[in-house]
Amino acid sequence: MSAPLLAVRDLKVHFQVRSGGLLFADYVPLKAVDGVSFDLAAGETLGIVGESGCGKSTLGRAVLQLLPVTAGSVAWLGGDLTALDKKELKARRQDMQIIFQDPLASLDPRMTAGDIIAEPVRNFHSGMSGAAIKAGVQEMMAQVGLLPGMVNRYPHEFSGGQCQRIGIARAMILGPKLVVCDEPVSALDVSIRAQVINLLMDLQQAYGLAMLFISHDLSVVRHISHRVMVLYLGRVMEIADRDALFKAARHPYTQALMTAVPIPDPDKERAKPRVAVGVDLPSPLNPPSGCVFRTRCPKATQVCADVVPPLESAGPGHEVACHHWRD
């Protein structure tokens, strides 16, 4: 693959959470994302999976600088985004967009579909004529499968799938190089899901988009991603090419996730081996020492409590953070 479009190094996003204190509040850091590194090439899709509360969405927003980054760097074509001032960052935003989980909430209820899609254009090309903007919007709408005649409708007059298409059109209209998809299909029903996924893949092909695809749905991730990263409590557990990960997951957490995917056949479903990990996710305010996964890990030993496992290479492009992945 070519040189990375995006290089994230040791990214940390910590939130200060108030923990009691009467007059003067005491704060403890909540490590939503804690030392995540990855590269993303142009045209590539990196799937990010993990259970809820593991920092998937926070990571996506931090990459786009929508959240303050505590430490680490996000390099865009070699230039660090975290060091940019407001103006430079605004210029960069043309290249990076985001698609949200809740299609309706991501559209301003008082604006028409046309205005919503045109908004990024108005922000960046203030000199553009109304007719040119309108033409661009209509073309984009056709591309995402919306009738151009719907420009004057309001978000509440659209279905969930159509709203998501509007959101995609808004993200695509500036011709970005990177799109963060924050669970773009989780709120849609299954029949619409495939359409939206295929739309995203078509757009990726047409524009050579790089995507960060955040999801908790492994089958969707398997369908769309080139590589997959598994997050747990804000840390990378395993990162690998899609096929390597789905065929030969090394990390016990990844294995547990895989076996948790239901098979639509009751007999096979009952017969399949399971890796049980217990139900309780440890509090991110007080994560376990050493390996964060050890409290739920079937392979945990003393070394897991003492030493934080580094990401080790387990094959080409395959990295695992586990002391026992060879077992």
Place this chain on the structure above:
Amino acid sequence: MSANLASPHGAALDAAATTEGRSLWQDAWRRLMANHAAVTGLVILVLIALVSVVGPYLLPWTYDEIDWRHVEALPPDMATRHYFGTDSLGRDLLARTLFGGRISLMVGILATTVALFIGVTVGAIAGFVGGRTDQYLMRFVDLMYSVPLTFFVIILMVVFGRNFILMFLAIGAVEWLTMARIVRGQTLTLRNKEFIEAARASGGSTTWIIIRHIVPNVLGVVMVYVTLTIPQVILLESFLSFLGLGIQEPMTSWGMLINDGAAELEVSPRTLIIPAAFMTVTLFCFNFLGDGLRDALDPKDR
């Protein structure tokens, strides 16, 4: 439309010319029009406003003209064309009531507009920017809240002398506080919505997002509050005029007419009842309208 849904790409684009969408405002308007109490209120309000503005020009008597033949409270009398009679100084009561209505409505609407602009600006900035800005602005609001109104007005009078403008200032200075709090609260709930994040991701500046996304979305709640503030301001003005801190003779307002009428209650109750009726009806109408607006703009939480 359904054909398009099934085929996401390219197909069926020639179908259907541009359809006009119905905005939330249009929806709200239709719901408002279906509410009889609100529509009645709106119609009566428009009538009262019209009569107050145009009426005084059509009457044979002006509000400050004294009919020297009747320098006593004259009962309604068609011959002298004092349709509502005169007050104790021989001035035409109808002309005075209409003129008073003009002043009362003007104070109500102007002071509310002042409150609207300051309140929305301060509230939206405090809520959206947050942090220290929010703290400073809101503590200032708290500070202003703690100043008693009459005390504030008396100080203004002492410093600047008696002035018509002062009343707008005084009332506006009090009324924007609640507006700011309401707008701030609304802004806080909007601020974390995904469309605001999307606006930021697509390069919108803070000012732009406030003007383009925050203000239109808080306007519904604000409009309701405006219709409920106008009667409040009219009452406040009456109260100040009643204390002799407001409008000066021979100008008048409903509040002053009621004050004068109350003094002559035993001799001619009509001088109290007529302006009081006008004011009560107006206040009722504003409240009905405000109620209807709230239902129309917020159909979910009724």
